Amino acid sequence: METKEHGKNGKKKVLLKPKSLRYLRRKSQNYHKDDGSQCYYGTDEEEYVYRTVHRYSSNNFPLFSNMSDDEVIKNSKSKQFTGQPMVLSQRQVKNKENETLETFPFQSLPYELKMKVFTYLNHIDKGLSMRVCREWKDLLVNPALWSTVMLCDFPMTCMPSRNHLQSSHCYLCYNERVHMFARYLQILGPPIKYLDFKFDIGEPDDNYIEILQNFLSKGNLQSLGHFNFNWKETPSRPFWSDWSNCNDIVFRQRYRGRIFVYFFDDLTKVATKITTLLLPFDWSDRSVMCLTRLQNLHTLVIEKYFVFQAMKQDLLDKMMDGLPNLKRLMLEVWSPSGPGLVPYTIRSKSLEFLDISQSRGLYLKALDIPKMIRFRVARRPWNGPLVCADKIALPCLYNTLLEGAPGLHKLNDHYLEESWKDNVYSTLEEVLKVVCSCRRHKTGWAM
Structure with missing residues (x-):
């Protein structure tokens, strides 16, 4: 998934979540924030898949995760994706002409x-x-x-x-x-x-x-x-x-x-x-x-x-x-x-x-x-x-x-x-x- 934010100096930043990878999709729903910026979200069909919770697994079952029942329930409600997002300045993503790119150059x-x-x-x-x-x-x-x-x-x-x-x-x-x-x-x-x-x-x-x-x-x-x-x-x-x-x-x-x-x-x-x-x-x-x-x-x-x-x-x-x-x-x-x-x-x-x-x-x-x-x-x-x-x-x-x-x-x-x-x-x-x-x-x- 890719969103745009403004840093302290007014510079644009690109927020990449490598494990969700919503930026790989061509078709997505568009959502406009109150400030006029635009974000990209998956379809309802995809959200259903990500919210699917299995009864027993190495991540959500207390016996295997070494957590209490309350901790498992709390984590399953608050976490949809694992891992921390990587924040990269747009100056770090450049093409051959040394120009800042709007998207991650996946093809390269x-x-x-x-x-x-x-x-x-x-x-x-x-x-x-x-x-x-x-x-x-x-x-x-x-x-x-x-x-x-x-x-x-x-x-x-x-x-x-x-x-x-x-x-x-x-x-x-x-x-x-x-x-x-x-x-x-x-x-x-x-x-x-x-x-x-x-x-x-x-x-x-x-x-x-x-x-x-x-x-x-x-x-x-x-x-x-x-x-x-x-x-x-x-x-x-x-x-x-x-x-x-x-x-x-x-x-x-x-x-x-x-x-x-x-x-x-x-x-x-x-x-x-x-x-x-x-x-x-x-x-x-x-x-x-x-x-x-x-x-x-x-x-x-x-x-x-x-x-x-x-x-x-x-x-x-x-x-x-x-x-x-x-x-x-x-x-x-x-x-x-x-x-x-x-x-x-x-x-x-x-x-x-x-x-x-x-x-x-x-x-x-x-x-x-x-x-x-x-x-x-x-x-x-x-x-x-x-x-x-x-x-x-x-x-x-x-x-x-x-x-x-x-x-x-x-x-x-x-x-x-x-x-x-x-x-x-x-x-x-x-x-x-x-x-x-x-x-x-x-x-x-x-x-």
Whole structure:
């Protein structure tokens, strides 16, 4: 983006934001300030893309960013672009005749710098930039520029030529746009290193699973390192339901789960370089076996898939033992509370960050994580049978952490004092009253 300001001596300055790079676009909206000067802003479609916030990522999730929840929310609202802008005096930007230029001389940059500049654009900006001139189009067909694929960032809008108001028709245009972009990527054949996929693979009319299968068959996923794989729903799809009863919903959940298992089996045989994986998980024997193939995995976010699908202790042990390099784990499990309550044990020799705060009804019996330095937990009973707390004897969270995580430094947003192993000081006691479910810290009658 390029704006003009006057310095202390009346000299004009050029403000460049290298990571937004709005100045690369030929078509933009014009906005006139009160003083008569003119600024350039992107379209509403582009603003929608930049404001898209992902649920879990290395930038906005507290577990991975080492920030509190309040800090993450504050930063996500106040920051749209990373990095500080560079302010250059116009005297520093001159042409061959030693005259001050009004714009940055992008065409005079070396080839390597031009390619570096284009790496800061998302796929929508790259598509718009390819329409500027032939030189930019020839530069942007380089497969290396398309290694980051954000399939779900297309806006839910139609072209002005489409004269309709129904949301279902708009979604058909959105679906067509996604498939056309996927076919273009298959023509380029880039080695995909970062893939963001948020589509329902069980919807036969949308056929989103075909995109992943084509990437897999063409060898585009062999270098995949970061995979955000939300395969159970399409957030951009308008809500409507063709299923009339509970049996249809259960059948659809199982059908989608079978498709996931077959694809995940093929994926883990090819994309063995995955280091960061975010996905809903079905906790089947085959899925756990496939997950343990990813020996380079160091960050794992597991969301619940179906509320009626429980997690077995032996599968949890098999997963933790099969991932020797796992450093960060976010585990979301919904376990029913009631007389059949079974606390879990988590063991890992490599885990440093553990978050079970999104789980419901997940209680810990024991921990064996000597390297863990940060732990997040919340007391969230599932909507199961109501049971009096005095009828269930759960271990105290403090004793569990003391025996199984001696290297712990942070519990939720509270930094532990050095003496936490010797005694429970007042601040730690207040934290335990919020998160612990033992008889000492849990007040009230219902679990």
